[in-house]
Amino acid sequence: MSDVMDRHERSHYVEQAKKDCLDRLGTEIVLARMLHSGRQNTIVHVRDTGGVDSCVRYRTAKEFWYEDTVKEPFIESLGIVDIPRVRCAADDVRPQLLICEFVAGDLLHDLAVDEGLARRVGRVMAAVHVPAHGAATYADFAAGMASERSWRAEFTGSLRDTALRCGYPAAGIDALIAVSDSAIAAAEARGLVLVHNDLHFKNIIRRPNGTLCLLDWDSAAIAPAEKDFVKLLDWSHHNGEAVEHIIDAYQESAGRPLDCNLIELFRIYAILRQILFQSLSVAGGVQTSVLSQGGFFPETAVQRAKLEDPLRRLGLRPWAVAQ
Known part of the structure; x- marks a missing residue:
């Protein structure tokens, strides 16, 4: 995991991920851990009361580029290849938000x-x-x-x-x-x-x-x-x-x-x-x-x-x- 963020910032995103899952999906989170922290993306791995794992991604890019669109919903709609299943996406917040399937595997x-x-x-x-x-x-x-x-x-x-x-x-x-x-x-x-x-x-x-x-x-x-x-x-x-x-x-x-x-x-x-x-x-x-x-x-x-x-x-x- 990158050390770009300090402990306070990482804690903030872990708590924000819990809140976003509750507010946007109606799911209560029982486990949350930082998966990646950086200025491009910050990703929190969460597990809800039903045992379902998700990734909560915040688009935190600041230095060189910033996308106006969370692209995964449209890519998923094309049905061309397997991607993590999208559960929620929000373009109208900063940082932008994507909640998707946590993909197990190698x-x-x-x-x-x-x-x-x-x-x-x-x-x-x-x-x-x-x-x-x-x-x-x-x-x-x-x-x-x-x-x-x-x-x-x-x-x-x-x-x-x-x-x-x-x-x-x-x-x-x-x-x-x-x-x-x-x-x-x-x-x-x-x-x-x-x-x-x-x-x-x-x-x-x-x-x-x-x-x-x-x-x-x-x-x-x-x-x-x-x-x-x-x-x-x-x-x-x-x-x-x-x-x-x-x-x-x-x-x-x-x-x-x-x-x-x-x-x-x-x-x-x-x-x-x-x-x-x-x-x-x-x-x-x-x-x-x-x-x-x-x-x-x-x-x-x-x-x-x-x-x-x-x-x-x-x-x-x-x-x-x-x-």
């Missing part, structure tokens, strides 16, 4: 993911990626609307701004943007899809009956399908060998090959954002929950080194010689 992060299990992950990912039908934002997708704005323009602008702000050599940015424009144009021609956008083995749990349940949908977005493979590749830890089987099964289910150059581009973007967030965090004297997860966000120098391989694969100069 995180894939804690398992030896063999080929069979890996291939099941690939098929589940393909099921997530439903067509966006002209939407370029999650809000438009959920509303069943086509978007007027260009996904490529939004992404390119964010990529350029992030690269500049994190100190990427200015001489290399134009080349990076040129590669980005070409790859994203091809992806838009294929069609954007719904992506989980935070998919790695700590967000996939195998229920006791064997079903794979996808957790933590608060970053869900509209994007090229390849965006969902970034954290899977970079955060798979000791299960890295499983990724090859995931990709193979995904491509079979999706009926098309993944664009490896696009995955590398999204990896570059993710690393640049991590470097920027770390520099802002250090400058502001803030230790964010996102940046304090051991093994996920190394020091900036290590992050810069991680950029070298994807840059080379795209035919771009490494950071150190991009001048």
Whole structure:
């Protein structure tokens, strides 16, 4: 559990979770414990008088982003994959509230993911990626609307701004943007899809009956399908060998090959954002929950080194010689 919150804050959320379950669900809580405390999400595990376990999640993100919508109710309504069953959601309170099923089982992060299990992950990912039908934002997708704005323009602008702000050599940015424009144009021609956008083995749990349940949908977005493979590749830890089987099964289910150059581009973007967030965090004297997860966000120098391989694969100069 993260130590971002002090004891008083954790106690507050535990008591608030009990109150919200009583007020919103009419259920009295007999057991409540902090499951995760952080500036992005605070999650309390509760058990009611009937022995039913739930998770109460508060969206406590403050530094870099804040979602206007609790996304799980809409995702659940699509019926595309197994997610924790929603019991209550409130967008009109701050922090936003979600009460959902507490999912028993094993995180894939804690398992030896063999080929069979890996291939099941690939098929589940393909099921997530439903067509966006002209939407370029999650809000438009959920509303069943086509978007007027260009996904490529939004992404390119964010990529350029992030690269500049994190100190990427200015001489290399134009080349990076040129590669980005070409790859994203091809992806838009294929069609954007719904992506989980935070998919790695700590967000996939195998229920006791064997079903794979996808957790933590608060970053869900509209994007090229390849965006969902970034954290899977970079955060798979000791299960890295499983990724090859995931990709193979995904491509079979999706009926098309993944664009490896696009995955590398999204990896570059993710690393640049991590470097920027770390520099802002250090400058502001803030230790964010996102940046304090051991093994996920190394020091900036290590992050810069991680950029070298994807840059080379795209035919771009490494950071150190991009001048």
